[in-house]
Amino acid sequence: MNVKEQLLDLKPYQPGKPIEEVKKEYGLEKIVKLASNENPYGCSEKAKEAVKNSLNSFAIYPDGYATELREKLAKHLGVDGSQLLFGNGSDDVIHIITTALLAPGKNTVMANPSFSQYKHNAVIEGAEVREVDLIDGHHDLEGMLQRIDENTEIIWVCSPNNPSGVYVDSNSLHHFLKRVPKHVLIVMDEAYYEFAADEKDYPNTVALLDEYTNLLILRTFSKAYGLGGLRVGYAIGNRDFIHKIEPVRQPFNSNRVGQVAAIAALEDQDFIASYVKKNKQGLQQFYRFCEENNLSYYPSFGNFILIDFEQPGDNVFHYLLERGFIVRSGNPLGFPTSVRITVGTEDQNSELIAILTEMLSNQKN
Template identity: 50%
Template sequence: MKPKRTLVGLPVYQPGKPLEEVKRELGLSEVIKLASNENPFGCSPKVWESLKEEESFTAMYPEGLAPELREELAGHLGVAPSKLIFGNGSDEVVQMIARTFMEPGDEAVMADITFPRYKTQTVIEGGTPVEVPLKNGVHDLKGMARAITERTRIVWICNPNNPTGTIIRREELESFLAEVPEDVLVVMDEAYHEYVDDPSYPDTVSLLDRDPRLIVLRTFSKIYGLAAFRIGYGVAAEAVVTELNKVREPFNANRLAQRAALAALGDQDFVRRCFEANRDGMKQIQSQLDEWGLPHFPSQGNFLLLDTGRPAEEVFQCLLRKGVIVRSGAALGYPTHLRVTIGNEKQNERFLDELAQCLGKRRD
C-alpha cells in the first residue's frame, strides 16, 4: 500500500533521546536529560492536587471547547474567550493551521533553520515550503517579506526561535507586518514566551485586535512543566478560530490536560520562580562558555545553542556515554553545535563538568 504522494521522502521527526532509553542502552543508573527544553523543576504542586477532582470522570469524554480553562486563560491574556483554540500541544495547532489554510500548490514562508514542523505540515498538505536563511541566527524578516508571492498563504515565525533562542523585536515585527499582504496569515509561535526578559520583545496578543492576520501560538509544555499532558493553544481572530475548529478533532484536549493546565495557570508564583531560576542557570552556563571562548547564540528561551568547534555528533556521543543527554546540532542544521536545555544548578554543573572532559577544557 502506497502512502500519499506528499509523504514520499518526508523524514520522521526525531525528538530528544528519551532518558529511559539511554539508561537501558548504556546500562547507566544516573542520567540527566537536557535535550528537549523541558522544565527541570516539573510543574506546580497545585496540578497534582487538582487532578484528584478528575478521579470520578475518567470514563467520560472531555468538553471539546475546554470552557473552564478557556475562561481563565482568556482573563489571564486579556482576550475574548472566542479567540482561543486548544490543541494536543501547540504542535497540533500548527497542524490545524496548515490543514485549514494550505492547499496543493500554495506556499508557506519560514526560516531556515527553525522548528521543523512548519515545513512538515506544509509538505503534507501539498504546499511548498519557502525557506529563508537566518541572519546570525535571527529571522531575516526583510528576506522573508521579499519571499512572499501571490501563492503565499502563511508565514511562520518562531519567536524565540528554536534552536537558536534568538528573538525578533517589536519594531522589526511591526515593520514586517506593514509589508505583508492582507490575505497572508502570520503565525507567531511563542512556545518560550514566558522565559523572555528582553523588553523589546513584541506583545503580539495586543496586536490581534488591529491585525486579524496574526495567530499567536503558546504552550503549557515549557515553563508550566506539562509536556507529558500535551496541551497548547492558539490566540487569533474569532473568524480564524471558527475555521480552525472545523478541522479540530472533537476531544483533542483531554480532561486531565485541561485540569492540569487550569491549575498551572493559577500558580503564577511557580512560573516566576522558574523564570528566575532559568535566568540564573543561563548565566551559570554562559559564563563558563565565555571563559572557554566557546561561542553561543544570545538565547531568550530555556536553552542554549553553543559551538563546540568539533563535530557535534562526536561531542554528543561523548556526553551520552557520560549520562548527559543534549541535542546534536548535526540534526538541527548546525554541524559543530550542541543545543542544551538549561537545567537546575546541579544539572548545569554536571553538564559543564562532562563537557569539559569531552572537549579537554579545564574548570577552576
C-alpha cells in the same frame, strides 16, 4: 496501498532518547535529560493536586470545547474566549493551521533553521516550502517578505526561535507586520514566551490582534508550565478566522487531565516567575563556560542554549550520552557543529559543564 507521494521522503519527528533506553544501553543508573526543553523543576504543585482530584473522571470524555480552561485563559490573556483554539500541544495547532490553509499550488514562508513542524506539515499538504536562512540566529524578516507572492498562505515567525533562542524585537515586528499582505496568515510561535516576556523590547503580540486580523499567536503549557506530558497548546487570534478553521480540530483533541492541570497551573504564576528567574541564572552558568572556553553561542531567551563546539555535534552528543546526559545534537537542527542544551537545575548545569570542560581539556592534550 498508495500513500501521498510527498510522504515517501519525509522522516517522522525524532524525539530525544528515552531515559530508560539510555540506562539500559550504557549501563547507567543516573540519567539527566536536557534534550527537549522541559521544565527541570516539574510543574506547579497546584497542577499536581488538580490531576489527583480528577482521577475518578478518566472514563468520561473531555469537554471538547475546553470551556473552563477557555474562560480562565481568556481572562488571563485579556481576550475573548472565542479568540482561542486549543490543541494537543502546539504541534496539533500547527497541523490544524496547515490543514486548513495549505494545498498544492500554495506556498508558505519560514526561517531556516526553525521549528521543524512548520515544514513537515506543509510538505504533507503538498505546498511549496520557502525557507529563508537566519542571519546570526535571527529571522531575516526582509528576506522573508521578499518571498511572499499571491500564492503565499502562511508566514511563520518563531520568537524566541528554536533552536537559536533569539527573538524578534518590537520595532522589527511592527515594521514587518505592516508590510505583510492581508491575505497571508502571520503565525507568531511564542512557545517560549514566558522566558522573554519581561524583555523591554519583546513585543506584546496579543495587543496587536485588533490591528492585524491576519495575526495568529501560538503558545503552550509544555515549556514554562512544565506540562509537556499532558499536551496542551493553544492559538490566540481573530475570532472569525478561529471560527473558520475550528472544523479541522479533532473533537476531543485536548484531554481532560491536561485541561484541569492547565487551569490550576495558570493560577500559580509565582511558580512561573520562580522558574524564569532560575532559568536566567542557569543561562549565566553556560555563558561563563562558553566565554572561558572561547565557544560561540547565541544569548538565549528560551530555556535552552545552542553552543557551537566547532566539531560534529553528534560527537559531543554521544560523549555526553555515555556519561548520563541526554542533550540534542545540532546536526538535525541545522547547526551541525553545535549542541542544544536545555537549562537544568543549578546542580545539573554544573555537573554537565564539568563533563564538557573535561572533554575540551582532553581534546587539547
